[in-house]
Every structure is written in C-alpha cells, then in structure tokens.
Amino acid sequence: MSRLTELFEQKNKRVLNVYCTAGYPQLNSTLEVMGSLQKNGADIIELGMPYSDPLADGEVIQSSSLVALNNGMTIDTLFDQLATMRTSIYIPVVLMGYMNPILQYGFENFCIKAKSLGVDGLILPDMPLYEFEQIYGKIIQDNGLDFIFLVTPETPETRLRKLDALSSGFLYAVSSSATTGTDKDFSKVAVYLERLKSMQLKNPFLVGFGIKDKASFDAVNIFANGAIIGSAYIQALSKGNNVETTTKTFLERVLSN
Amino acid sequence: MHLFNELTNYQQPSEEGYYGQYGGAYIPEMLYSNVETLKNQYLQIMDDPAFKAEVAALLKDYVGRPTPLFYAERLSAEIGAKIYLKREDLCHTGAHKINNTIGQIILAQRLGKKKIIAETGAGQHGVATATVCALKGMECVVYMGEKDIERQAPNVARMKMLGAKVVPAVSGSKTLKDATNEAIRAWINEPDTTHYIIGSVVGPHPYPDMVARFQSVISAEMRTQLEEVTGSPLPTHVVACVGGGSNAAGAFYHYLNEPTVELVAVEAAGHGVHSGMSAATTQLGSTGILHGSKSIVMQTKDGQVVEPHSISAGLDYPGIGPLHAFLYASKRGTFMSATDEAALKWAFHLSEIEGIIPALETAHAFAVLPEMNLKPTDVVIVCLSGRGDKDLATYMQAMDLK
Numbered sequence: 001m002s003r004l005t006e007l008f009e010q011k012n013k014r015v016l017n018v019y020c021t022a023g024y025p026q027l028n029s030t031l032e033v034m035g036s037l038q039k040n041g042a043d044i045i046e047l048g049m050p051y052s053d054p055l056a057d058g059e060v061i062q063s064s065s066l067v068a069l070n071n072g073m074t075i076d077t078l079f080d081q082l083a084t085m086r087t088s089i090y091i092p093v094v095l096m097g098y099m100n101p102i103l104q105y106g107f108e109n110f111c112i113k114a115k116s117l118g119v120d121g122l123i124l125p126d127m128p129l130y131e132f133e134q135i136y137g138k139i140i141q142d143n144g145l146d147f148i149f150l151v152t153p154e155t156p157e158t159r160l161r162k163l164d165a166l167s168s169g170f171l172y173a174v175s176s177s178a179t180t181g182t183d184k185d186f187s188k189v190a191v192y193l194e195r196l197k198s199m200q201l202k203n204p205f206l207v208g209f210g211i212k213d214k215a216s217f218d219a220v221n222i223f224a225n226g227a228i229i230g231s232a233y234i235q236a237l238s239k240g241n242n243v244e245t246t247t248k249t250f251l252e253r254v255l256s257n
Numbered sequence: 258m259h260l261f262n263e264l265t266n267y268q269q270p271s272e273e274g275y276y277g278q279y280g281g282a283y284i285p286e287m288l289y290s291n292v293e294t295l296k297n298q299y300l301q302i303m304d305d306p307a308f309k310a311e312v313a314a315l316l317k318d319y320v321g322r323p324t325p326l327f328y329a330e331r332l333s334a335e336i337g338a339k340i341y342l343k344r345e346d347l348c349h350t351g352a353h354k355i356n357n358t359i360g361q362i363i364l365a366q367r368l369g370k371k372k373i374i375a376e377t378g379a380g381q382h383g384v385a386t387a388t389v390c391a392l393k394g395m396e397c398v399v400y401m402g403e404k405d406i407e408r409q410a411p412n413v414a415r416m417k418m419l420g421a422k423v424v425p426a427v428s429g430s431k432t433l434k435d436a437t438n439e440a441i442r443a444w445i446n447e448p449d450t451t452h453y454i455i456g457s458v459v460g461p462h463p464y465p466d467m468v469a470r471f472q473s474v475i476s477a478e479m480r481t482q483l484e485e486v487t488g489s490p491l492p493t494h495v496v497a498c499v500g501g502g503s504n505a506a507g508a509f510y511h512y513l514n515e516p517t518v519e520l521v522a523v524e525a526a527g528h529g530v531h532s533g534m535s536a537a538t539t540q541l542g543s544t545g546i547l548h549g550s551k552s553i554v555m556q557t558k559d560g561q562v563v564e565p566h567s568i569s570a571g572l573d574y575p576g577i578g579p580l581h582a583f584l585y586a587s588k589r590g591t592f593m594s595a596t597d598e599a600a601l602k603w604a605f606h607l608s609e610i611e612g613i614i615p616a617l618e619t620a621h622a623f624a625v626l627p628e629m630n631l632k633p634t635d636v637v638i639v640c641l642s643g644r645g646d647k648d649l650a651t652y653m654q655a656m657d658l659k
Contacts (some may be wrong), residue, residue, distance in 0.1 A: 020603040051560075051561065052429065052562045053429070053434070053443065053547065053548075053562050055284070055285060055438060055441050055445075055548075056287065057551075058442070058443070059346040059428075062427075062428060063335055066428075067431075071560060074559040075559065075560075076559075080286075098546075099546050100545050100546040100547070100554070100556070100560045100562075101559055101560030101561065102560070103545065103546065103560065104543075104545065104556065104558065104559060104560030105559075105560065124284055125285040125286070126283040126284060126546065126549075127283075128281060128282055128283055128284070130273050131279070131281065131283075132283075149286070150285065150286040150287075151286060152286050152287050152289075152290075154287075154289070154290035154448070155286060155289065155290070155291075163286075174286065174287060183497055190298075
C-alpha cells in the first residue's frame with residue numbers, strides 16, 4: 001500500500017498538504033524545510049521542482065522558483081539532496097513540477113529514481129490526459145508512483161470521473177480556475193466542494209489554490225478531506241529568518257482549534 | 258477566393274493537434290474547458306458561410322486586402338532572380354498580424370466572450386489586437402515584456418490610444434516569452450468571459466492550426482496574383498522570417514503540399530548562431546514543451562527555457578510553432594538565419610533600392626537572398642511581413658553610428 005493510501009486510511013479529515021519549493025530559500029534548505037513541515041503537523045509534503053515557465057503558478061511560487069533556479073537547483077541536485085530523505089522523513093512526499101524538465105531528464109529514469117528515493121507520487125499540472133493514457137501513465141504505474149490529477153469547477157463530470165479513476169493517492173481539487181496564490185470567495189467554492197463530495201469519488205480530495213490560513217483551511221474541510229497550502233507558506237518563508245520558527249508559527253495558526 | 262482551403266497532410270494536424278511529433282495541448286486543467294470549447298468549435302465557426310463573409314469583408318474594406326504582389330526590379334537584378342514582395346506591410350496597422358486578429362475577434366464574439374487578452378513582442382500583434390477590439394467595442398488587455406515596452410515605444414502609445422490596457426510583464430527575461438506566460442495566467446484567472454488571441458502559430462492546439470488558417474489568406478492571394486503575372490501560381494521559393502512563425506505559416510500555407518516550392522524560413526541569429534546571443538531556435542533548440550505545445554525549444558540540459566536574443570522584438574522568442582518544427586524535422590522547410598547586423602544592413606538596403614522601409618523582423622528574410630544560390634529563372638516570393646516605422650529608433654541609432 002502506498003504511503004498516501006495508508007495516510008488516508010488513518011486520517012480522512014483535515015489532511016494538510018504543504019507545498020515548498022526545492023532549493024528555496026537556500027539551495028540546501030530542502031530537507032530542513034521538509035523536516036520542519038513534518039515536525040509541525042503537515043501530513044503530506046508537496047515538493048516543487050522549480051521551472052522557468054510555471055504556467056499554473058502565481059507570482060509568489062514563480063519567484064521562489066526563480067530564486068531556487070538561481071541557487072542552482074536542478075533535478076539531479078534535488079535527487080542528490082533526497083538521497084537521505086527517508087532516514088528522517090516518514091510522511092508522504094509528492095513531487096510537483098512541469099513536463100519539460102522531466103522530459104529532458106528522461107521520463108522513465110525520472111520515475112525510477114524518484115521511486116528509489118522514497119517519493120510517493122507526482123503532480124504535473126501540464127500533463128495532458130491524452131499523453132497520460134498514451135505514454136506516461138503506464139510508466140508512472142509500473143514504477144509504483146501515485147499520480148494526482150487536478151480538477152476544477154469547470155471540469156465536466158465525465159472527465160472528472162475519468163481523472164479520478166486514473167488518479168491514485170488523492171485528487172487535487174482546484175478551488176476555482178485560477179493560478180496559485182489568488183484570493184477566493186469560499187462561499188462559492190462550497191457549492192463546488194459539496195458537489196465533489198456527493199460524487200463519491202474513488203480518491204479522497206484535497207483542495208488547493210487560495211488556502212492560506214485557518215479560516216480558509218477550516219472552510220474547505222467541511223466538504224473536503226483536507227487542503228493544500230502553497231503560496232501563503234512560501235510567502236511566510238520569504239519573510240522569516242529561521243525556517244523552523246517560521247514553519248512552527250505558520251502551521252500552528254493554520255491548525256489551531 | 259478560397260480563404261480556408263481544403264486540407265491535406267502538412268496543413269492538417271492530428272485530432273490532438275500534432276504535426277508529426279510536435280504540437281498537442283500541454284495545459285493545466287484550469288484552461289481545459291476554454292481550450293476544449295475552442296477546439297470543438299473553431300473549424301465549424303470558420304467554415305460557416307456567414308463567418309467567412311464577415312471576415313472577408315473586413316479583410317477587404319478595413320485591412321485593405323488583397324495586399325499587392327510587387328515585382329522588385331532592382332532587387333531582382335542585384336540578386337539575379339525574379340523577386341516578388343508580398344506587401345503585408347500595407348495592411349492596416351502595418352503588418353500581417355491583423356489577418357489573425359480580425360478572424361479571432363469575430364470568433365470570440367461567436368463564443369460570447371466580452372474581453373480580449375493578448376501577448377505582444379514587437380507590439381505589432383498588440384496593436385492589431387487593440388485595433389480590432391476598438392472596432393468591435395471589446396475590452397482589451399495586452400501583456401508586453403517590460404524590456405519590449407522600452408524598445409517599442411511607438412507601438413505602446415498606439416495601443417493606449419486605441420483604448421487597450423498595456424500590462425508590463427516583469428518576470429523572467431521581460432520579453433515575449435514572459436508576456437505570453439502572463440497572458441496565459443491572466444486567462445486562467447478569468448476563463449469564462451475572456452478570449453485569448455495568441456498572435457503566432459504557437460500555444461496549445463488548436464491555436465497553431467487556427468492562426469495558420471487565418472494567416473493563410475497571404476498564400477491564397479499569392480497563388481492568384483502570381484498566376485496572373487507569370488501564368489503559374491507556383492514560385493520556386495517562398496521566403497519568410499520566423500519567430501513563432503505566423504507570417505511564414507501564412508505565406509507557406511497553400512504551398513505546403515506543393516513539393517516543387519521551396520519554403521525558406523529565416524530565423525534571427527542575433528550576434529551569430531553560436532554567440533550565446535541568438536534566437537535561432539531550430540539551430541540551438543531541442544524537443545521541448547513551451548506555452549502549451551511540444552516543439553523545438555531553446556533550453557538548458559536541465560530543461561529550463563533560455564533567454565534568446567534578437568535585435569527584433571518580434572523574433573526574440575525561444576520557441577517556434579509546431580508546424581515549423583515539423584517542417585524543419587521533416588526537411589520540408591529550409592531553415593536559414595540572419596544576424597542582427599545583416600538584418601540592419603538589409604533594412605537600409607531595401608529602403609535604398611526599393612523605397613520600402615521594412616520592419617526589422619522582415620529585414621531578416623531579405624538578408625538570406627544572396628546566400629540562396631538563386632538562378633535567373635527562379636521565381637521567389639518574399640513575405641514583406643511588416644513596415645519599419647516602429648523600428649525607427651533603432652534605425653536612427655544605426656545611422657548615427659554610420
């Protein structure tokens with residue numbers, strides 16, 4: 001059973017997935033940030049592989065990617081950093097990134113290496129469903145990795161069911177059609193999440209885009225199995241001096257009762 | 258006139274938008290609905306007789322089509338071949354870009370959209386978009402790299418005068434690539450009411466095919482006009498500059514399946530193809546994904562897109578449309594390149610011997626003529642994609658240095 005599946009068997013409410021950019025704020029911050037996230041209550045770590053042209057991301061994550069790239073982050077460097085990951089990180093880790101750098105690395109080699117380091121799944125927002133079915137889905141599956149598709153309020157039901165069927169681990173419910181880091185009106189989002197919940201999907205679903213604090217985290221958890229926080233955490237990291245203190249303060253606020 | 262012709266292989270990407278291995282739609286799910294609607298409707302809309310009539314009427318009375326096919330006598334004598342110029346510079350707004358924006362604005366209206374967004378490099382596509390938005394009373398936002406805003410000031414002023422909002426793209430290299438990223442993001446954030454008018458044959462399917470079809474009026478006219486003058490619709494060569502490749506796609510389109518016609522695409526070599534300051538994508542790039550399609554992309558070995566360089570903002574792009582990538586890979590197209598210096602030289606030379614001041618982008622196409630080993634019997638059409646008014650600042654600087 002995959003670490004993600006195991007997690008959702010034990011906990012299917014208020015699951016918190018936190019995004020961080022590999023190689024940010026410093027090239028060698030990756031494991032320190034991941035360790036802090038785990039220690040302070042994150043259930044899943046979504047580790048972003050920086051790309052020069054990240055279409056689905058807003059300003060905050062794009063600038064963190066640029067910093068990471070300027071710090072010298074590459075897939076090879078990241079894999080070197082992750083070599084010792086599973087000696088200290090026991091929660092699920094999914095890699096988030098864009099197709100191009102992975103294609104240059106070699107898609108199959110990428111999956112083999114990621115799996116061998118203890119990575120659990122992949123989120124690739126610009127992976128087309130067609131290419132997934134034709135080529136990549138099998139490679140991902142053969143290597144025992146979960147793949148998480150994104151769905152939006154505009155995704156038609158038949159397509160949504162298909163994306164759910166092809167996903168494993170969880171489904172990524174984008175709160176509305178927007179890039180990351182945009183503010184949302186969660187009363188409108190609620191209608192969509194209620195619909196998602198009533199569909200009895202195969203996978204648990206986590207809500208991402210616009211989740212930034214306790215209020216938004218609580219709001220989506222009425223219907224969802226949990227949420228993904230990205231830009232707000234990156235912003236906190238960009239302002240804080242110390243990774244552990246920043247992460248502790250940030251997550252305490254989000255998870256407080 | 259057959260604006261949107263019957264299709265055969267080179268003109269027809271697959272159902273999923275592939276020309277050979279290039280194309281597709283590598284887009285986040287947030288854009289799926291919009292792109293899918295477009296994909297399902299564009300051919301039907303473009304095939305509708307009422308739509309065709311509306312486009313044709315505007316192309317005639319508003320844009321000023323057909324644009325002339327001009328026999329360049331002095332240039333022909335100098336090169337030693339018969340050289341014809343397809344005068345897209347005489348289109349309203351000064352370049353071929355408006356052929357596409359006219360088509361897409363009417364298409365956007367049919368799709369019920371209220372707002373238009375666009376990216377622009379040199380500003381020609383931005384001006385062409387702002388123009389048709391003014392014409393149709395649509396809100397218009399144009400994304401333009403901060404660096405391009407500085408070097409193309411007259412076009413920025415024109416867009417503003419036409420009522421468009423010009424938003425500077427401040428990420429990355431602050432040029433066309435980043436303006437395109439910003440426009441795509443803006444579209445993601447407002448997908449319901451907005452149509453994104455991409456200015457070149459790039460982006461996710463169906464954009465490359467749709468833009469090529471709207472631009473194909475260029476070669477449709479070439480065929481008729483050349484036949485009137487020479488008795489044959491077929492030249493031996495068609496030459497066009499390529500950034501993303503929209504004027505080249507339009508100039509090649511109705512010759513794609515005519516194997517006797519050599520299609521010559523001219524890329525911007527910047528300071529020289531291997532100088533590290535170049536935009537010659539096919540020479541420097543490899544298979545990759547940029548702005549929603551798989552094509553040839555200038556990138557590092559780690560798959561990060563690199564910043565290109567060209568003196569012309571319109572060719573300063575690290576990718577190329579998937580149709581052109583396929584023409585390159587299949588060897589149907591001949592790819593050449595011209596440096597900044599050669600382009601500048603030819604901008605002045607064409608002005609002096611034919612009385613036509615071309616855009617810097619266009620000047621690249623002329624720069625390869627002496628290297629093509631042309632024979633006196635060759636009939637060459639050069640696509641004169643745009644006029645040079647917008648580049649006067651660069652030309653004035655060059656004159657000061659002379």
